[in-house]
Amino acid sequence: MTNELPFGPWIAAASEFDPEVAELSVERHRIGIEALKRLEIPSIISSRPVWEDKRLSNEAFSLEEGVVKSLHSKQYFPAEIGWFESDWYATKKRDFEPHIVGGLSVGVLLCTEVMFNEHARHYRNRGAELIVVPRATGKAVDVFRTAGAMAAIVSGCYVVSSNRVGQSPNGPTFGGKGFACAPSGELIGMTSPEKPLAIVQLDLAAVKQKQKSYPCYVAERIR
Template identity: 35%
Template sequence: MKVTVCELSDNKQQFQNDWKDLKLYLETTFSDLLLLPEMPFYKWLSASNVTSDELKQESVKEHQLWLKEIETLGVQYVVYSIPEIVEDRYLNTAYVFEKGKGHHRLHTKAYFPEETHFWEETWFDREEPATFEAFDLGNFKIGILLCTELWFTEKARHYGKQGIDILFCPRATGKTSVEQWINCGKIVAIISGAYCLSSNRSGLGENNFEWGGTGWIAEPMNGNLLGRSSAEDKFITHEIDLEKSKEAKQEYPLYVKSDF
């Protein structure tokens, strides 16, 4: 299976250029699966610690409009996250688009930072109870940890015990913490016994915040990076062997009993 990760600009005009380039790239690589960054189709609302119902509505509307663009990419599977308003709650929810079958809801973000530029606890709500359940796509299973959730490594093991083959981490993270995130991605690939894929925002955001970019593909068992994106190579594609993730479930540390 061919999988693609990316980094897409936070700047609206540059994002549109990146999207055009991504469409052309996918036409030549014939990738089976694409991972997009966290809530990529609107500006980062959590840069401010003052919420706005109007901006929440606008962000939801903009993301809904872009779903049709996802469907035109020609990729069998696209994993992404979008903001949703469900009753009176503002949620960050992950989906997978499966060609010919539509959009499947995967998971709603449950862990939020609360600090400068990342006032997510202020903006977002949780869906109760929080669930971290594998999703079966027929020939393989997937799990998702939305950005900050990657650091809750017990969830990666939980997914591994459910037999996932790929663990996705759409991100919105800064430039100064890139290496920390990569190290964590390598570790959860080992812990989950699955390929860990991540895509991120890039470029300058609100208040000249520098997004980190750097999508990655890490392999199970050893956590080695098969590739990482950069400002020069915003899209990275690699062939992965799903048998490797299945074999990893029989290896250390997945085989260790932990039901107590």
């Protein structure tokens, strides 16, 4: 997997929507996806900007055997210095449904969306085994690592996340530190400048077992 919107500059550092800059970002991601195809990796999950009406949608997608498939559109957008995403992105979609990618049932939470555990739990109820969290977050990454651990605990899924790194021109400094959490919430992998790539092996039997245990099995009862 890659970080969120990986190709070109972080355009949401600007507070005003610019259609020309938006179109340039769309084109850079088109070129970037063509480059990903040439890597011949069996399955890749990332995100890209696509036009939806007069704004962009931040669309998570899979790339398998040269075919791009839409997985999810981001629905939670920050609005603060460095991350004026609500000025750039929007969507009419309300989809949080898993898809089969690389033989796994995968749900996607794009960056800020991992803060909302109800969607991780929904993915579990829909049969997800893995939750993927592409991010573009700053230096304070601990809160996202905690959110990722909680997403794993409430869903019983593996949760993996990749983040941007480095200084964005006229924008924020991204903190890197991609991570992977086991279904228990335990941290089982993390990237660093010395280790920019993390590889984890998934035990799907552990997913099935965890999803039968507390708190995953707990049902909501309202009278």
